[in-house]
Amino acid sequence: MAAPDLAVAELTLTGRITTASNATFLGSIGDVPVVYKPVAGESPLWDFPDGTLAQREAAAYLVxxxxxxxxxxxxxxxxGPLGTxxxxxxxxxxxxxxAVDxxxxxQLPESGWKHVLEGQDGSGQTVVLIHEDSPALRRMAVFDVVVNNADRKGNHILAMTNGHRHGVDHGxxxxxxxxxxxxxxxxxxDPLLPEERDGVGRVLEGLRDGLGRDLAELLTAEEVAALEMRCGRLLREGRFPAPGAGTSALPWPLF
Structure with a gap:
């Protein structure tokens, strides 16, 4: 049996993720399981234009x-069943x-983990937010700087069996x-590694060619220009940046 055409074959809903802040559904296209987020189910935000989160998710994939x-x-x-x-x-x-805990x-692990911050839980016990110190997660941190991710929660990092780490929810x-x-x-x-600099450089190169054309259909010209500026600044400075002054550095909730 031929594989379904993911762009046009029927998308059937099989469930809903009720913990998501925007309408998020589980579905299938033939026998291919997918996540579906209709534009019509996006909640309005004070700092992002209405009806643009799906395009931003698609743009994040391209980058x-x-x-x-x-x-x-x-x-x-x-x-899809509820529109585009x-x-x-x-x-x-x-x-x-x-990957994040x-x-x-x-009970802090002796090695292999990075300490982010500490605080107190509801019972007054001191707890520490940590994440693994792995090449896969470093690359994700670089990616988040490039796309200016305002919502990298712990649960938005999928730890795969083979050690790979996927990032999701990039609206x-x-x-x-x-x-x-x-x-x-x-x-x-910390200084960027050569392979991390190369990845940022590939985005800059792509912005002058096919990537730039594709992103122009999903983002505003100002947003694409800001992406190019972030890439250039990251390569010039050559290290992981500090949080911005006067802004929140952490998503809430953390998971």
Whole structure:
């Protein structure tokens, strides 16, 4: 049997993710499981234009592809049962792995993890937000800087069985103003590795060619220009940036 045409074959809804802030459905195209977020189900936001989150998710996939790191699962725009929306290939993560975690202060792992911040839980116990110190998560942190991700929660990182890490939920990206809010602050100030610089460079190169043309159909000219400026600044400075002054550095909730 031929594989279904993911762009036009019937999309059937099979469930709904009720914890999402915007209407988010599980579905299938033939036997291919997908996530579907209709534009009509997007909640209005004070700092992002209405009805643009699906386009931003599709744009994030294009940038991920340009970087060559397979961070964002295949994502595209198409019609569905509730109108035009974002469709993304479903990823079955490993329930036994957590790339980001909250642990008691006296139970910190000895190595392999980055300490982000500490606070107190409801019972007054000191807890620490940590994330793994891995090449896959470093690349995701670089990607978030490039796309100006305003919502990198812990649960937006999918830990796959083979060690790969996928990032999802990229509706709050590509704002022209600094909006970086993430749980991945463990490499703050560290120099970029050569492969990380190469990934950013591939985005810059693509913006002058096919990537730029494709993004122009999804984002405003000002947002594409801001993306180019972020890439250039990241390469000039050559290190993971600090949080912006006067802005929140963390998403809420954290997970």
């Amino acid at each position: 991920s592809q340009a970087m060559g790191w397979d961070i964002v699962p295949k994502t595209w725009l198409r019609d 929306g974002m469709v993304q290939l479903w990823q079955e993560q490993d329930p036994g792995q957590n 909250l642990v008691a202060a006296d 709050l990206t590509f704002h022209g103003d600094h909006k970086l809010r993430t749980v991945l602050w463990g490499w703050l100030g």
